[in-house]
Amino acid sequence: MATTEDIYQLYLQHPVISTDTRKIAPGSLFFALKGDKFDANTFAEKAIEAGAAYAIIDNPAYALGQKYILVADGLTALQELATHHRRQLHIPIIGLTGTNGKTTTKELINAVLSQRFNTLATEGNLNNHIGVPLTLLKITAEHEMAVIEMGANHQREIALLCSIAQPSHGLITNVGKAHLEGFGGVEGVKKGKGEMYDYLTPQPPEGDAFEKHNGVAFINSDDAVLMAMKDERGLSSVIYYGKNDHSDNIVSGKLLDSSPLLILEWKDNLEGGTYTVATHLTGAYNLDNILVAIAVGSTFGLSPEEINAGVAGYEPKNNRSQILHTANNTLICDFYNANPSSMFVAIENMDKMQSGHKVLILGDMFEMGDESAAEHAAVLQKAREANVNERIFIGKDFASVSPTADESLTADKPTFYLTAEDAMVGLKRNPITNATVLIKGSRGMALERLVALF
Structure with a gap:
């Protein structure tokens, strides 16, 4: 059986991952993942024929030569490879989850940070137990930042994704009514999304398997649910944003127009300047998503002009608002x-x-x-x-x-x-x-x- 280090050495030589034989990149590593209705081990030979350098398989019956690397479980091997790769990186990684607005917020943060930094962000909605590892394995030495979206419909999924991505910074957009069947009701949603804060907390809940990370949390000070969740966990490294005049907000803002595109005014509460930006977004509910992107940009030293350029330049193209x-x-x-x-x-x-x-x-x-x-x-x-x-x-x-x-x-x-x-x-x-x-x-x-x- 190949170890994670064995596979990582192959990854360094072939740093492109494929999981679909219809989209094999020449020289890539093909991971044979199982689905409800398929077993990609059966496609391993096809992947090699299509140009994959190696096929990572978990069924010895399909090991047809030296290009077939046997592991105990293909998905676990992919996740452990991504975790190992993450440990080699020394860049800020912003993890985000929430009931609504995850993808829009991720895109806005990426648009802002990309004004100055070489930033990698989750593509589309590749935000699950497969998509997050694949995203991490796209991070190269040239990247200075990463924004990783994390989705879930059951408890402990965000915990797993945090253990893989190991975010240095994190945020929950909001907690609402979604995937109630999988989470077991609204309280289950709160607990599941709260696993992001659990990961960032300096002292994990008693009996929990989390290590101490003491990451930085961006929190909407207008959101009573998120504020209570923060207090319950004793988060100590917090950056606040919101529409109100909360004394600790790094930025605050309000809408000037929303019919239908949003124009907002925001204030840099550290430097005292007030700025206006017109967006390509509709929906007053997107104000919070914009404000956290501004807060992230401000935290990492971007100028108001760079921040506004990122916000104004973002155009949704994903059927979200x-x-x-x-x-x-x-x-x-x-x-x-x-x-x-x-x-x-x-x-x-x-x-x-x-x-x-x-x-x-x-x-x-x-x-x-x-x-x-x-x-x-x-x-x-x-x-x-x-x-x-x-x-x-x-x-x-x-x-x-x-x-x-x-x-x-x-x-x-x-x-x-x-x-x-x-x-x-x-x-x-x-x-x-x-x-x-x-x-x-x-x-x-x-x-x-x-x-x-x-």
Whole structure:
């Protein structure tokens, strides 16, 4: 069996990792990972034929020569290789997690830090037990910073990812209602996300396996939940940011405009200057994400001009709060994912937006478990109370909590479709024009199919 050091020596010679035989990079190391419906050991020979220098396998039946490196478990070998590589690096690594806003925050921080530093950040949403190791193994001697996004739908996942990435700095964007089925409710979400703070704490909880790290935490001082979580753990190295006048905030800020793109004013509370920046982001809820990016930039010595250049230059292209102007409408494309917390703030944003005809198109939220009916009903009620002109709901979960016959006679009667296909038929029959339209739902609803109808 090959050791982690054995594989690391091969990695130094072949510092590109492949896990998909359809995308083999010549001279790479191919890790044969198992999935629910496949065993990549069966593709090891194909990987070598496609140009991989070595194949890391965990089934001796597929060891066909010296280019096949046998390990006890392919995924564990990948994770241990990434951890070993991380230990050789002497750069700041910022780890971030949270219920909402992780990817947008990661992109904003990367955009700001990249104004001065050679920064590597998680690509897309490669934020799980495979994506985090793959991201770490892309860090080279030329990189001066790294921003690592960490996602989870069960407890102890963030703990695992922190043990691999070993962040020197960390943040939790927020704690809300998402993956309730996997986490076991809201308290489970809080505990799971709190594993980021557990890793950074100078003294881990009694009986916990964490080492002492005493990392730096960026914390939104407006967020009572995060502040309480900080106090519970005794975090000592904290950098605060927020909208309020908290005396310890390194930066604070407020929105000047949000219809629909955000313009904000922020203050450098260390130097005393006040600055304005126009963004390509929509949604008042993104103010917190922008402020933490500003706080990170300020912490690492970037000038206000560099920080503003990074914030202003970031354009979302990942269906997260992305503005799309068509010939007939303005779309807010926010259909990468959805949960009750993100639904509420998105609806509130539409409620406050100064616009003409406003339309909500909301799709089912997945992984809600036993809370599904109650949470879909709450979102439905929130939408019906919002200052918008039309409300369209898509999916069986929303349909299951649709109004009774008497309620459906009210003037604000919402429209329900069981599937996205049904919605497409309905929208073709009754097209929407001259409107601002929010399209939001869980990724599995594939609501991007609606865009062509606007």
